[in-house]
Amino acid sequence: MMTLREALEVVALHRGQRIVVATMSSAGEWPKWSDTPLDFIYIPSAMGQAPSLGLGLALAQPERGVLVLNGDGCTLMNLGCLVTLAHHPANVFLLIVENGLYEVTGGQPTAGAGRVDFAELSRAAGIGRVYRFDRADAWRDGAAEALSGPGPVVVCLNVEGRVGQKTPKAPRPMSEQIARLRNGLGFSPS
């Protein structure tokens, strides 16, 4: 098992110039590692929809690629996204932070916590490149491979759950985030 901090530190080292869509507990931590126009803190969100939003971005910007930092609870809310990611190959790297909790609501267990195997679900959905890392050292050693090459890729990270966390907040209003993202993608302000 690793801490969320250890998990994200490795992501920051390997994200390159790709868009990062961060949601749930990762959304609160990611700005400590990176806060560029290509870092999209998806708050407020539609829970479960970050992978779909990321797929749309990746299809629109195929040369760039998208990393989606998702939770296990929100992945459960949209399991069909794994099938959709497999059906429309694009450079999406879905990182599932598995802590078995709805951390942003205080730390209540998710359905199936400790029993659901997201890596096997991803393979069964048709995703060819699936990785699972249970320890920080293994994640450090394997991240370069997992986060390179063509997508779709699913990376499952076994992360310590934290109870009693505050609900994460976005570093800036959504309108500003959207403007920054569009600017980062090279679009002129609308």
Place this chain on the structure above:
Amino acid sequence: MFDGASVVQALQDCGVTHVVWIPDSDIGRWETELRAAPHMQLLRVCREGEAIALAAGLKLGGKSPVVLIQCTGLFEAGDTLRNILHDLHVPLFLLIGVRSYRAHQRGESTDSCPVFTEPIVRAWQIPYVLLDERHAPADITAAYRRANAKDESFAVLLAE
């Protein structure tokens, strides 16, 4: 009247790049033409909320998608619609088949879809028009261009 070829032509005339959809028994008949459209990509999803989020990603990335779903999927997609249209303010163009609408108008259906579709669209504060057999694909083109010019979301409800 609407058929696959004329709807595809209408969407291509608007510069639509992607159709994100889940078919129903009416709009599903357009699949052959949608798949064959040379300048549009047909994207299949598993649930309609996904369609909304995927289309939003495409829009943020500079493309021009439309979402093509049945009203039942509109009902399912409520939270994603709320978030994308009203939190992110990403405008989307939606084509929504209204199941049993014509039979309901004739008093021949107890399907509740026609009862709830327009109130739901109004509740989500989406401007809309309902098109039936008196309309033509050019009405879709006109609606798209109006919405695009205003940079606002719009729903075309298709009477089924």
